[in-house]
Amino acid sequence: MTASAAGLLACEACGLVSRAQPHDAHQVCARCGSHVHLRKPHSIERTWALLIAAAVMYIPANVLPVMVTGSFLGTEEDTILSGVVYLWVSGSWPLALVVFIASITVPMLKLIAIALLLITTQLRLRWRPRDRTKLYRMVEFVGRWSMLDIFVVAILAGLVQIQSLATIRAGLGAVAFGSVVVLTMIAAMTFDPRLIWDAMERDDG
Amino acid sequence: MSDSAINPPLNPGSSSEAAPGASIIACLECDLLQREVALPPGGKACCPRCGADLYRDTPNSIDRTLAFTLAAVVLFVLANTFPIVGLDIKGHHNATTLIGAVHTLYQQDKFLVASLVFVTAILAPAIQLAALTYMMLPLRRGRVPRGLALVFRLMQAVRPWGMVEVLMLGVLVSLVKLAAIAQVIPGVALWSVALLMFMVAAASAAFNPRDVWARLPVTP
Numbered sequence: 001m002t003a004s005a006a007g008l009l010a011c012e013a014c015g016l017v018s019r020a021q022p023h024d025a026h027q028v029c030a031r032c033g034s035h036v037h038l039r040k041p042h043s044i045e046r047t048w049a050l051l052i053a054a055a056v057m058y059i060p061a062n063v064l065p066v067m068v069t070g071s072f073l074g075t076e077e078d079t080i081l082s083g084v085v086y087l088w089v090s091g092s093w094p095l096a097l098v099v100f101i102a103s104i105t106v107p108m109l110k111l112i113a114i115a116l117l118l119i120t121t122q123l124r125l126r127w128r129p130r131d132r133t134k135l136y137r138m139v140e141f142v143g144r145w146s147m148l149d150i151f152v153v154a155i156l157a158g159l160v161q162i163q164s165l166a167t168i169r170a171g172l173g174a175v176a177f178g179s180v181v182v183l184t185m186i187a188a189m190t191f192d193p194r195l196i197w198d199a200m201e202r203d204d205g
Numbered sequence: 206m207s208d209s210a211i212n213p214p215l216n217p218g219s220s221s222e223a224a225p226g227a228s229i230i231a232c233l234e235c236d237l238l239q240r241e242v243a244l245p246p247g248g249k250a251c252c253p254r255c256g257a258d259l260y261r262d263t264p265n266s267i268d269r270t271l272a273f274t275l276a277a278v279v280l281f282v283l284a285n286t287f288p289i290v291g292l293d294i295k296g297h298h299n300a301t302t303l304i305g306a307v308h309t310l311y312q313q314d315k316f317l318v319a320s321l322v323f324v325t326a327i328l329a330p331a332i333q334l335a336a337l338t339y340m341m342l343p344l345r346r347g348r349v350p351r352g353l354a355l356v357f358r359l360m361q362a363v364r365p366w367g368m369v370e371v372l373m374l375g376v377l378v379s380l381v382k383l384a385a386i387a388q389v390i391p392g393v394a395l396w397s398v399a400l401l402m403f404m405v406a407a408a409s410a411a412f413n414p415r416d417v418w419a420r421l422p423v424t425p
Contacts, residue, residue: 001237001238002231002235002236002237002238003231003236003237003238004236006238008229008231008238009231010230010231010233010236012233013357013358013361014354014357014414014418014421015230015231015233015260015414015418016418016423017228017229017230017231017238030423030424031354031418031421031422031423031424032354032357032358032418032421033354033355033358034358086382087378087381087382090381090382090385092381095377095378095381098374098378099378102374129235129255130254130255130256133234133235133255133256133257134256136234137234137257140365144365144368144371145371145374147321147325147368147371147375148371148374148375148378149375150318150321150322150375151322151326151368151371151372151374151375151376151379152375152378152379152382153318154306154307154309154310154318154319154322154375155289155290155301155306155375155376155379156379156382156383157306157309157310157313158301158302158305158306158307158308158309158310159290159292159299159300159301159306159379159383160292160299160383161299161309162292162294162297162299164297165294165295165297166294169313170310170313170315170318174315174318175315175317175318178317178318178321179317181321182321185365189365193234193235193255194233194234194235194236196235197235197236197237197254197255198236
């Protein structure tokens with residue numbers, strides 16, 4: 001039996017289960033004082049909005065340079081992908097693989113995974129809820145690792161500032177890439193996995 | 206450590222079997238109601254329906270959390286005062302601290318990227334460590350600090366944005382990229398960040414939210 005079926009709701013911050021007050025739009029947890037809801041408010045709509053924004057930013061994030069190197073040889077622009085290629089060619093393929101997974105595979109799979117969760121939940125599909133919850137947990141866990149390239153650009157830009165030899169600047173691609181990471185992280189937070197399970201209650205509750 | 210218990214699901218009409226004093230909890234990932242069970246030392250309870258972690262037993266949690274947190278505070282200060290890496294190219298020397306890297310991005314008009322690095326590498330870990338220290342020091346002596354619930358919620362909100370372990374990997378990738386063109390000198394802050402990563406992970410593993418909530422009254 002679920003909490004909502006029993007007229008109860010759990011605080012997302014401290015876990016205290018309390019009786020739902022349907023007429024109180026701003027019900028507050030009796031123990032920790034945070035707002036409590038049966039489900040995260042407007043979860044599907046908010047997650048879609050954030051996901052679409054992230055998908056739009058995903059294009060400049062991969063097309064525009066994340067890093068611009070200026071030296072006496074001229075300027076060189078690096079995108080996310082060319083950065084991985086550089087690592088691969090310069091001989092450290094294990095690191096190239098790590099960066100490839102964190103910067104290219106993870107953001108793309110994250111966009112696909114969140115879209116999949118949203119669509120299956122909206123259609124109230126009863127298909128493999130446990131696996132879909134597991135997918136949600138993975139999206140939440142793995143998202144932060146995409147920040148890797150942002151940190152690399154930050155450190156290189158901070159360090160390589162030798163006017164007579166070479167300077168490194170962060171490019172517009174870094175701004176777009178950073179916003180993809182932030183938008184998908186917030187999208188994962190606004191999605192409510194309990195909605196996956198609500199479809200299971202349809203006719204056996 | 207990985208001893209786990211599966212909670213009995215709560216079925217309609219079975220409330221008469223409830224053990225006296227056993228509290229009822231709901232899974233935050235699938236909303237299933239269940240009764241709390243006692244855990245073996247170091248064990249954890251999982252939701253029988255969706256498999257989510259419900260709660261853990263962490264022996265000596267307050268003492269261990271405080272110890273790891275205080276160690277992390279020292280490392281955090283070191284990580285932010287000393288240079289992360291230094292660079293030698295043809296007689297030119299340059300070094301950067303974390304905040305120096307943020308400052309450079311800011312000067313390059315990349316305000317968004319600069320803020321993102323500042324928040325994830327410096328501000329969020331700082332808030333997390335300050336909140337843990339503020340909560341654990343008095344709790345260890347059996348006192349409840351002022352605003353405990355608020356501080357806990359602040360720490361919870363900030364936690365996903367603290368990315369010390371990702372920063373560490375980022376520093377390593379930068380080192381490899383630079384090693385091809387210049388002589389790189391790992392700074393004191395590099396070792397501090399590496400150790401900080403382990404201390405933050407250890408503090409989070411030792412910390413048990415239930416120790417905090419057990420001290421707070423429920424006011425209807």
